[in-house]
Amino acid sequence: MFNILETQEHQLVGMISNKDSNQLPPFTKGRLINKNFYEGQLKVEFESSHGSLPDYFELDAIPIVSDKFVDFWQDLPIDNYQLFPAVIRFPDKEFAGYSILNIEK
Numbered sequence: 001m002f003n004i005l006e007t008q009e010h011q012l013v014g015m016i017s018n019k020d021s022n023q024l025p026p027f028t029k030g031r032l033i034n035k036n037f038y039e040g041q042l043k044v045e046f047e048s049s050h051g052s053l054p055d056y057f058e059l060d061a062i063p064i065v066s067d068k069f070v071d072f073w074q075d076l077p078i079d080n081y082q083l084f085p086a087v088i089r090f091p092d093k094e095f096a097g098y099s100i101l102n103i104e105k
Contacts, residue, residue: 027062027100028060028061028062030103030104030105031104032080032104033082035082041085041087042084042085042086042087043086043087044059044087044088044089044098045089046090046091047091048090048091049090049091049093050090053066053098055068055069056069062100063100063101063103064086064100064101065083065098065099065100065101066097067097067099073101080103080104080105081101081102081104082101082102083101083102084099084100084102085098085099086098086099086100
């Protein structure tokens with residue numbers, strides 16, 4: 001079972017950044033991204049702390065998925081996606097185990 005954030009009642013306020021650049025790949029354009037464009041570590045930073053995160057959520061319309069979700073996703077017969085590992089950062093802690101999911105339309 002996966003936990004998916006699908007409601008407007010809960011808001012995750014934050015931003016996605018690349019430590020080596022102010023520019024982010026165009027994750028919401030529906031195109032595969034040249035891996036050379038992504039050269040640094042992506043961070044998903046939140047303004048406030050949360051007890052836990054769902055396995056799938058979006059921040060600024062960009063899908064972010066847990067390793068648990070990725071393990072399931074990679075067993076499906078699809079190949080039009082890319083995963084970009086990201087560090088999750090709250091004001092009081094930081095952890096890995098999530099990726100940005102880029103899907104080609």
